[in-house]
Amino acid sequence: MVESCIFCRIAQDNLPSHKVYEDDKILAFLDKYPLARGHVLIIPKAHVSNIDELSGEDAQALFHTLFKLTKAVQRGLKTGSTTIGINNGPDSGQEVPHLHLHIIPRFPGDGGGPVHAVMRQRPSVNDEEMLQITKAVKENISA
Ligand code: AMP
Numbered sequence: 097m098v099e100s101c102i103f104c105r106i107a108q109d110n111l112p113s114h115k116v117y118e119d120d121k122i123l124a125f126l127d128k129y130p131l132a133r134g135h136v137l138i139i140p141k142a143h144v145s146n147i148d149e150l151s152g153e154d155a156q157a158l159f160h161t162l163f164k165l166t167k168a169v170q171r172g173l174k175t176g177s178t179t180i181g182i183n184n185g186p187d188s189g190q191e192v193p194h195l196h197l198h199i200i201p202r203f204p205g206d207g208g209g210p211v212h213a214v215m216r217q218r219p220s221v222n223d224e225e226m227l228q229i230t231k232a233v234k235e236n237i238s239a
């Protein structure tokens with residue numbers, strides 16, 4: 097629990113929220129300033145800033161909740177599409193430094209873009225760099 101963290105305070109019931117799901121590890125609630133009707137946030141109750149700090153157990157619990165809630169949100173909001181995302185770290189535009197998954201319902205003609213819209217241009221990466229990047233990622237996979 098981090099006293100200054102708004103999502104920790106929500107998890108502790110010290111700030112009001114519209115909860116849609118809760119278990120011992122996970123909480124999900126409506127985004128207060130939604131990008132669409134039914135915009136849901138899922139958090140681990142234990143404070144971590146980003147995925148790097150997340151335990152394997154909480155990662156499993158988080159994804160399992162995402163799996164359940166995506167279907168519930170889509171059925172509840174009567175749509176077949178959602179955009180799912182994490183702003184993971186300050187350079188990604190993360191504003192609340194307590195890890196959270198966004199489930200954003202999508203509707204025909206809603207004016208939104210795909211996740212690719214987060215970047216305006218694509219870097220050109222040559223074959224040699226692709227190989228180096230592949231190696232760098234593979235070498236850093238941990239349990
Ligand atoms: P991010 O930029 O990924 O850190 O997103 C933070 C999200 O938290 C935004 O979509 C905000 O609308 C949302 N938010 C901020 N304060 C609250 C709050 N008190 N209750 C629910 N959602 C909030």
Ligand code: ZN
Pocket residue numbers: 097098101102103104105142143144193194
């Ligand atoms: Zn927190």
